[in-house]
Amino acid sequence: MTHSISLTVNGARRDLQLDDPRVTLLDLLRERLQLTGTKKGCDRGQCGACTILVDGRRINACLALAISHDGADILTIEGIARGDQLHPVQAAFIAHDGFQCGFCTPGQIMSAIGMMREAQAGDDPERIRECISGNLCRCGAYAGIVDAVLEVQTSEANQRRSA
Amino acid sequence: MKPFDYVRPASIAEAVAAAAQPGAAYLAAGTNLLDLMKGGVSRPDRLVDVTHLKGLDRIEHLADGSLRIGALVRNADLAHDTAFAKAYPAVAEALLSGASAQLRNAATLGGNLLQRTRCAYFYDPASRCNRREAGSGCDANGGENRLHAVLGWSEGCIATHPSDFCIPLVALDAIVEIEGKGGRRELPLDELHRLPGPTPERETALEPGDLIVAVRLPASARDFAGHARYLKVRERTSYAFAVVSAAAALKIENGTIGHARLALGGVAAKPWRARAAEAALKGASPETSAFREAAQAALADAKPSGDNAFKIELARRIVVRALTLAATGTPARIPALPASPFASGALHA
Numbered sequence: 342m343t344h345s346i347s348l349t350v351n352g353a354r355r356d357l358q359l360d361d362p363r364v365t366l367l368d369l370l371r372e373r374l375q376l377t378g379t380k381k382g383c384d385r386g387q388c389g390a391c392t393i394l395v396d397g398r399r400i401n402a403c404l405a406l407a408i409s410h411d412g413a414d415i416l417t418i419e420g421i422a423r424g425d426q427l428h429p430v431q432a433a434f435i436a437h438d439g440f441q442c443g444f445c446t447p448g449q450i451m452s453a454i455g456m457m458r459e460a461q462a463g464d465d466p467e468r469i470r471e472c473i474s475g476n477l478c479r480c481g482a483y484a485g486i487v488d489a490v491l492e493v494q495t496s497e498a499n500q501r502r503s504a
Numbered sequence: 505m506k507p508f509d510y511v512r513p514a515s516i517a518e519a520v521a522a523a524a525q526p527g528a529a530y531l532a533a534g535t536n537l538l539d540l541m542k543g544g545v546s547r548p549d550r551l552v553d554v555t556h557l558k559g560l561d562r563i564e565h566l567a568d569g570s571l572r573i574g575a576l577v578r579n580a581d582l583a584h585d586t587a588f589a590k591a592y593p594a595v596a597e598a599l600l601s602g603a604s605a606q607l608r609n610a611a612t613l614g615g616n617l618l619q620r621t622r623c624a625y626f627y628d629p630a631s632r633c634n635r636r637e638a639g640s641g642c643d644a645n646g647g648e649n650r651l652h653a654v655l656g657w658s659e660g661c662i663a664t665h666p667s668d669f670c671i672p673l674v675a676l677d678a679i680v681e682i683e684g685k686g687g688r689r690e691l692p693l694d695e696l697h698r699l700p701g702p703t704p705e706r707e708t709a710l711e712p713g714d715l716i717v718a719v720r721l722p723a724s725a726r727d728f729a730g731h732a733r734y735l736k737v738r739e740r741t742s743y744a745f746a747v748v749s750a751a752a753a754l755k756i757e758n759g760t761i762g763h764a765r766l767a768l769g770g771v772a773a774k775p776w777r778a779r780a781a782e783a784a785l786k787g788a789s790p791e792t793s794a795f796r797e798a799a800q801a802a803l804a805d806a807k808p809s810g811d812n813a814f815k816i817e818l819a820r821r822i823v824v825r826a827l828t829l830a831a832t833g834t835p836a837r838i839p840a841l842p843a844s845p846f847a848s849g850a851l852h853a
């Protein structure tokens with residue numbers, strides 16, 4: 342049986358036919374929509390490489406069935422820059438050397454953006470570490486990642502204070 | 505993953521009817537079920553997706569002072585509800601110590617209650633496992649079993665229940681609301697999960713089609729808000745299942761313990777309520793000697809199921825530490841590393 346679903350992906354509406362309900366959001370993005378920025382690491386919820394925002398919240402795309410997310414608003418790594426202007430988290434990752442081989446970086450960046458929206462961590466490095474611990478990097482760029490998040494969190498907090 | 509049919513029921517009654525058919529399983533966020541399906545451990549013919557059902561995602565404060573949490577409330581949303589965290593701090597701390605932020609954002613409370621054991625042999629279809637396949641044997645018995653049960657296990661199964669959320673819930677007398685073929689019924693959470701005995705494949709008291717619709721915390725659960733902690737020891741500081749955990753809640757009146765609640769995680773096939781320890785604490789003054797006595801009582805029936813004798817002593821120490829932290833008082837804010845003994849301040853509290 343074919344199922345029709347409709348998603349908003351990086352601001353554009355996508356109407357899709359699924360002839361098999363087994364497809365995950367991760368496989369749909371990578372194989373049907375050619376959005377290969379979202380990475381497949383473990384495929385089992387353990388590494389965070391597949392992190393995307395669904396209705397504004399970060400989740401693991403590998404453990405989410407696409408068919409169950411009919412109507413969802415999805416943001417991936419491809420959708421965060423404004424033209425040539427990088428998202429502040431992207432820029433901070435570059436400035437602080439937050440990636441090495443780069444494989445897990447899209448998930449780390451999406452997770453950092455999600456974390457800021459959740460507003461749980463503030464500028465406490467220990468909280469930032471816990472909040473981003475769902476992303477495991479085998480190259481071990483953790484220190485740079487925490488610095489990058491801290492910089493953006495702090496500059497956004499300063500902007501809010503002066504606004 | 506084996507092919508399956510997908511159905512999205514429009515009402516609870518439709519969901520129950522669809523899930524009562526042989527081979528059917530409820531799908532909530534899928535963070536446990538899809539994982540098991542990818543590994544060939546669960547092989548349902550039909551998924552009944554309940555995530556679109558209306559009205560099951562509410563947190564309701566009832567007139568009798570109890571709290572009703574819909575089964576589709578997400579773990580993160582409950583933990584981040586400030587009124588909830590204030591009234592039931594140990595539950596919020598347990599929620600925030602489980603999995604990762606991504607998983608907590610997706611995972612539902614109903615799914616958390618019914619997540620399956622993390623026994624590695626259960627996860628590996630090439631191994632023998634009585635829980636996965638009744639009567640096939642248990643490769644954990646005599647295998648890698650450092651992390652297996654020390655309480656309530658049987659020769660047939662030595663697995664533990666993995667949920668953090670359930671541990672403070674069972675200590676606080678939570679009740680599960682269930683909708684089934686025969687209508688609505690209630691069950692104390694303590695009776696939801698079964699010990700393995702001779703039938704480890706029967707994990708819960710649920711019948712085919714039974715849908716968990718809500719969890720309720722009675723009004724009395726709030727009495728412990730000032731002295732409640734969850735403590736979890738794991739092999740890394742965050743994002744790992746408990747080796748051993750404890751939820752401790754005290755009601756301290758005029759310098760003595762009026763009521764105590766204690767439950768342990770990572771030690772048995774169900775969230776383990778330690779009633780003998782609670783009785784030992786009642787009327788005692790909140791001091792280390794009383795906590796040590798309670799820890800002895802909590803683990804009095806414990807025995808190793810393999811290479812895990814260390815867990816018994818570890819559990820005793822976690823009980824003493826959790827009770828000590830609870831007696832000191834609930835912190836104003838949940839620590840940066842929830843439930844971790846290494847969180848700032850916790851070690852020296």
Ligand SMILES: Cc1cc2nc3c(=O)[nH]c(=O)nc-3n(C[C@H](O)[C@H](O)[C@H](O)COP(=O)(O)OP(=O)(O)OC[C@H]3O[C@@H](n4cnc5c(N)ncnc54)[C@H](O)[C@@H]3O)c2cc1C
Pocket residue numbers: 385386387529530531532533534535536537538539554575601602603604607610611612613614615616617618619620666667668669714715716717743744745746
């Ligand atoms: C890498 C990783 C680490 C994790 N770490 C932890 C941890 O440290 N602590 C912890 O507690 N948990 C942990 N979890 C488990 C996680 O909390 C559970 O996967 C989650 O709570 C399950 O919720 P869900 O909505 O995704 O359920 P699903 O996966 O959709 O369902 C789980 C089971 O419950 C059944 N079900 C779901 N909802 C209902 C309902 N309303 N009524 C009847 N049956 C229902 C399903 O049929 C299925 O059998 C971890 C998971 C992963 C992948």
Ligand code: SF4
Pocket residue numbers: 621623624625626632633634635636641642643644645660661662663704
């Ligand atoms: S301990 Fe239980 S779950 Fe693990 S292999 Fe044995 S029977 Fe299966």
Ligand code: FES
Pocket residue numbers: 380381382383384385386387388389390391392401402403404
């Ligand atoms: S690929 Fe999804 S968490 Fe690893």
Ligand code: FES
Pocket residue numbers: 440441442443444445446477478479480481482
């Ligand atoms: S940068 Fe290589 S795995 Fe993270």
